[in-house]
Structures are given as structure tokens and as C-alpha cells.
Amino acid sequence: MAKKESTFLSMTLTLFIVTFLASLALGVVYELTKGPKALAEGAKKNFAIKKVTPPFDNEPNAEAYRIPTADGTDSLTCYPAKKEGKLVGTAIESYTMKGFSGLIRVMVGIAPDGTIFNTSVLEQKETPGLGTKMTEPFFKDQFNGMKPGSQKLMVKKDGGEVDAITASTITSRAYCDALQRASDAYMKGGRHE
Amino acid sequence: MEYIILIISTVFVNNIVLAQFLGICPFLGVSNRISTSVGMAAAVLFVMTLATIATWLVYTYLLLPLGIGFLQTISYILVIAALVQMVEIVMKKVSPALYQALGVYLPLITTNCTILGVAILVIQKDYNLVTSVIFAVGNAIGFGFTMILFSGIREQLELVGMPKGMKGVPIALVVAGLMALAFMGFAGMV
Amino acid sequence: MSNIKEFTKGFIKENPVFVLLLGMCPTLGTTTSAINGLGMGLATTFVLVASNVVISLIKNVIPDKVRIPAFIVVIASFVTIVDLLMSAYFNSPGPNGEPSLYDNLGIFIPLIVVNCIVLGRAEAFASKNKVFPSFLDGLGIGLGFAFALLILGTVRELLGSYSFFGYRLIKSDGILVFVLAPGAFIALGFIIALINNLRKTK
Numbered sequence: 001m002a003k004k005e006s007t008f009l010s011m012t013l014t015l016f017i018v019t020f021l022a023s024l025a026l027g028v029v030y031e032l033t034k035g036p037k038a039l040a041e042g043a044k045k046n047f048a049i050k051k052v053t054p055p056f057d058n059e060p061n062a063e064a065y066r067i068p069t070a071d072g073t074d075s076l077t078c079y080p081a082k083k084e085g086k087l088v089g090t091a092i093e094s095y096t097m098k099g100f101s102g103l104i105r106v107m108v109g110i111a112p113d114g115t116i117f118n119t120s121v122l123e124q125k126e127t128p129g130l131g132t133k134m135t136e137p138f139f140k141d142q143f144n145g146m147k148p149g150s151q152k153l154m155v156k157k158d159g160g161e162v163d164a165i166t167a168s169t170i171t172s173r174a175y176c177d178a179l180q181r182a183s184d185a186y187m188k189g190g191r192h193e
Numbered sequence: 194m195e196y197i198i199l200i201i202s203t204v205f206v207n208n209i210v211l212a213q214f215l216g217i218c219p220f221l222g223v224s225n226r227i228s229t230s231v232g233m234a235a236a237v238l239f240v241m242t243l244a245t246i247a248t249w250l251v252y253t254y255l256l257l258p259l260g261i262g263f264l265q266t267i268s269y270i271l272v273i274a275a276l277v278q279m280v281e282i283v284m285k286k287v288s289p290a291l292y293q294a295l296g297v298y299l300p301l302i303t304t305n306c307t308i309l310g311v312a313i314l315v316i317q318k319d320y321n322l323v324t325s326v327i328f329a330v331g332n333a334i335g336f337g338f339t340m341i342l343f344s345g346i347r348e349q350l351e352l353v354g355m356p357k358g359m360k361g362v363p364i365a366l367v368v369a370g371l372m373a374l375a376f377m378g379f380a381g382m383v
Numbered sequence: 384m385s386n387i388k389e390f391t392k393g394f395i396k397e398n399p400v401f402v403l404l405l406g407m408c409p410t411l412g413t414t415t416s417a418i419n420g421l422g423m424g425l426a427t428t429f430v431l432v433a434s435n436v437v438i439s440l441i442k443n444v445i446p447d448k449v450r451i452p453a454f455i456v457v458i459a460s461f462v463t464i465v466d467l468l469m470s471a472y473f474n475s476p477g478p479n480g481e482p483s484l485y486d487n488l489g490i491f492i493p494l495i496v497v498n499c500i501v502l503g504r505a506e507a508f509a510s511k512n513k514v515f516p517s518f519l520d521g522l523g524i525g526l527g528f529a530f531a532l533l534i535l536g537t538v539r540e541l542l543g544s545y546s547f548f549g550y551r552l553i554k555s556d557g558i559l560v561f562v563l564a565p566g567a568f569i570a571l572g573f574i575i576a577l578i579n580n581l582r583k584t585k
Contacts, residue, residue: 011449018445018453019271022460023264029464030263036471044476044483102202212564214412218499221407263467266493267459274455304497306408313490358580359572362404366572374565 049079052109052118053089056081060091065191070184078190081109087193089117094182098174099124100131106175108182112192114149119179131171139165139172148183196327203331209307210339211373216307220340221365223298225351230344234337236298238330240280241308244273245329248312249322269312277303307336343372392523399500399524400531401578406500409491410532411567417548420536422473422484423491424529426465428522430495433461435509435521442510454505455496462496500528538570 042061049060060079068075079091089112095105105122121135133139142163146153153176154160157169164172209215216237223233248269256262281299284292302308311332315325346368355364399405409427414420434457445453469492474485485492495501504524509517540546543561545553560566 007446010446014445015449015452015456018441018456019267022267022456026263026267026460026463026467027261029467033467033471037467037474040471040474040483044474047476102207214408214564214567215494217407217411218405221404263463266463266466266496267456270455270459270496271452274452304499304502306494306497309497310490310494313493317490356576356580357583358576358578360579363572363576363579366568366575370565370568370572373563373568374560377563377565 045079048107048120048122049081049091049109051120052091052107053081054083054111054117056083056088058082067185067189069181070188076182076185078186080191087112087191090186090190092182092186092190093122094178094185096174096178096181098170098177100126100168100170100174104134104171104174104178106178106182108179110183110186110190113147114183114187115145115147116143116179116183118144126171127168130165130168133165133168134171134175139163140175143175143179148180149187153177153180153183196324199324199327200331200334203328204335204338205376205379208335208339208373208376208379209311209332210336211369211376213310215310216305216336219298219301219305219307220336220343220369221362223301224340224344224365225347227341227344227348230337230340232294233298233301234333234340235294236302237305237307237336238333240273240277240299240302241311241329241333241336242326243280244276244308245312245315245325246322247272247276249315249325252316253322265313265316269309273308273312274303307332339372343369346372392527394523394527394530397524398527398531400528400535401575402582403500404575405503406498406528407571408494409498410535411564411571413488413491414532414536414539414567415487415562416540416544416546417533417536419484419487420532420534421529423488424525424532426469426488426492427495427498427501428525428529429465430458430461431501431504431525431528432518432521433464434458434501434505435517436514437461438505438509439512439514439517450510451502451506454502454510458501458505459496462493465495466492500524535567535571535574538574539566542566542570 045061053060058081060081063082064077064079066075066077077093079093080087081089081091089109092108092110093105094108095103097103102125104124104126107120107122109117109119111117119140121140124132124134126132126134143153146161151161153162155162155164155169155172155176157164158173160176162172162176203209207213210217210220219233219237223229251268251272252262252265256264256268277299281292284299311329315328318328320328343365347365350364350368359367395402397403400407400410406427409423413423434454437457438454441453441457469485469488474483476483504521508520512520537547539561540548541552543557543559543563543566545551545555545557558566561570
């Protein structure tokens, strides 16, 4: 195999052509996959919303809006779930940085009157077997029906009503923090109908 | 204050090698001597910081405005490769002594997943430029720190008898696993 | 070497992970379960085969001095294609809302571009051989890589979650350390030691 001579012109020209063709090919694939990708991401989101709100017949993703957190430092996305035009619940993408391993993202479903309908973890890196138990019904279902507006969510150790996961107090507290954040923001600036 | 927490997080809690699995190839390949580890660590610190700045700028001012975010992988790797080449040339001219010490590691760093990994992570985490730099520096320190610790242990291991199959990489991996286990104790610190 | 040998060498004799000790990062990072390991292995195989073929095709028109950058652009392009395809077609949540394969592999998909195996094969083989042998070489090494990831993923999943490909075998929590970082290192270390022993007694 003869090695092609490397003149400055041939080098730059080749690299340019290769990169150009590559970018073209990628542009094509990008356009082709844009649609299915958006569908897949939308499906994942709808899945999460469905889990935390009462049955709905609208497109919460299409009607999403943002509200500031109660302390004004950040903002959360709200997905209104409506049945026959009437608001039955709002799914709020909340988070907490107080997890044992940092960030935990939670989808919080709040009824129009501020009661928690259901919650679902979106993302977490807690210790498997300990903090990860927060996704299990025995822990997360206890929040359903609570009204964080009137009673602050705290674990029993801190004087509250919440049953923490054994040996995972930090994760349990973090979960409360995420739900409280969603509720406070919603009660302050969310749409109740 | 936030920055101190970020550094503690990157060096200990979310250690780039022991928790994120980035940089294993050089970690295993260069760490059999403390001296080579120090050299590699210094080179990584240098390149990672520059690369993170360069790629962040490319993404924020070129890819994002033009809507060609999907060219991230290609553009990043080209920027990193070019950067390493330039650093080598400049270093040779400006500080031949430094080049003698670090030079051989520089080409190895181009295919080092830590550099590309950190560059991608700062965009994923939506950090601004200053935070990205601190994140990069923290990770580089974490990488170097871990590798130097590791090489110290490996140098000792060479003097010890062990089953033939375990010699070299296998025992190194088990040691890395035990180190990772130890580092897990840092979780919850921040 | 006959073409068949090109293909099979990647599995045992020159297995990239267990023998050549290359591509460690994705090996440790994506093998929390058998299916994740297999998915990663196959994605890498796709890139390996595609870039080997293209590079073998263009090897005679690329000037020598810009070989490596040109190869890198080709590899990076296929990595991006894999990334885009996976984000569109391998991105559905599980029945209980579990993360998709795309979510699980995360940052390791773009990191295929710095997987030393890919550039290594391009430089060592594809740039010096015809298209069909390069195709087989890429396929063999790639599947060997996937094979290695599948084994490590299976071991970690069996020991760490008592499940196999998602099917729970024992209704209990498993030896957790194996799905975490330390377990990955330790499991791989022991597997390589075992294979070293097997090779030495041959």
C-alpha cells in the first residue's frame, strides 16, 4: 500500500472533505431521528406524569408551564392534567440536592387543593438496598393525601409525621425536601384550575 | 463556599475513577510507579482544565447558537486532539524540562476518557464557565490523588508473593475495588 | 491469516478486555446488568465494524500525516450516529418506569469514540488491509468485546441482584456491592485472574 504524500494542500483538503461529508451524514441522521427521539422522550415524560396524577385526557406536556420555587432561586416545570377541560391534578418536576449521593428528581402529583396525589422518582443515585427503597410503596405511598401546605413534611425524628426508611434518614429527609419544594412553589404560583 | 463543596464532591464523593469509571486505562497502565503517576496526574490537570474551557466555549458560542448540538462528539474530540498537539509544541519550545517530564503522556491523554467525559459532563450539568473550570480542576485533582495513592500500593504489592494468575492487572483491579469501597465512605459528606 | 481466524480471534485468543486489557472504562461502567453490558458491546461493535470498513475504503486517499485525525472524524461520526439512533429507538421506559437502555448507558455512548479498541483496530488493521478482512476483524473483536461485557454483566447481575436479564431468580436483595463500583473492579479482577490461569495451563 503506497502512502499518499502529505503536502499541506492534500492534508487540509482531505480533512476538510472528510469532516464535511461526516457532518452531512450526521445532519441527515439527526433529522431522521429527531421525530422518534422527541416521541420517546415525550413518552417517558407522559409515563411519569400518568403515575402521579388522576386519569386525564389532555396533553400535559403540551400545556407545561414553569413556576418559581418559593425562595425564588430556581424554577420548576408543571404539567397540568385535565379531564374534560377541568384540572384534576398537576405533575410537578421537583428535586432535592440533599440526597445521600446528591441529586434526586421526583415527579410530584398535586391535586388542585394542594393535597399530594402520588409521587414518583425520576432520577436518583442513592445507595442500592437502603436509600433506593424510597421508590417502594411502603415509603412513598405514605405521602399520598398529605397536605404539605398545612403540615410541614418532616421525618418523625425531626418532630414530623413521616416514617423514615430504616438506616436511610438522609434519603427520607431529602424526599420530604423535594415534595415540600414542589408544594410550596405550587401553592405560591401554581394554577389551581 | 459552593465551590469548596464542588471540589470535595469531585475529589472524594464522586471520584472520577472509583465512582464514575472514567480514566481506567491510564489508571491501570501508568500507575505501577509513583513517579509515572505524578507525571500523568500533572499532565491530566493541565489538559483537562484547558480542554474543558475550550469545549465549553465551542458548545456555548458555536454549536448551541447554530443548533448543531449533535456535532458535539466530533467537535469535542477534534478540539481535544488539536489542543494536545498544540500543548506539546508549545511545551517543547517554552519549557523543555517540563516537556521531558510530561511529554510522553500527552498523546495518551487524547484518548483518555476523563478529558472527553468531563467536557461532556459540564454541559450535561449545565455549569457556567467558572463552575466548569472548578469541576475540571477538582476532577483532575481527584484523578491524580487516586492514581498516586494507587501506585503507592502497587509498588508495595510487587514485593509480595501471590497466586500467579493474580499478578499484575487482576490484583490491581481488586485493590481498586477495595479503594472504591473505602471511598464510598465519603458519600453523604456533601 | 484465514478469514475465519480473523473472526474468532476476537473472542478468546485476543479478547480485547480479558487478554489485551483494553476498553476498561465502558466495561466497568456499563455492566451493572447483562442487558446493559450486551447493549454497550453491540453499540461498540457497530462503530467498530462501520469505521473499520470506511477506513479500509479510504485508506489510500488519506495523506499519511493526517491519518489519525481523519480516522477520528470517521469514528466520531459513527459514534454520533449510534447515539442518535439509540436515543430514538432504544429509549422507552420499562414497564415500571425503569430507565431505558439509552439512559442506562448514558455518557459511555459518546465515550465509545475514545475507546482505545476502536482507534487501535483502525490504525493497526483497517488502515493496512482490504475491506472484507477489516469487516471481519471489526466484527470479531467487537463481538469479543460484547461477549466480555455480557459475561461481566451477567456475573454482576447474578451476584448483585439475583436476577438474569431482568428476571428475578431469588426474591431477595442480592450482594449489593456487585452492582456498585467496588464490585465491578473486584469481579473483573477475579475473572481476568481466572482466565490468566486457564491460559497459562494451556
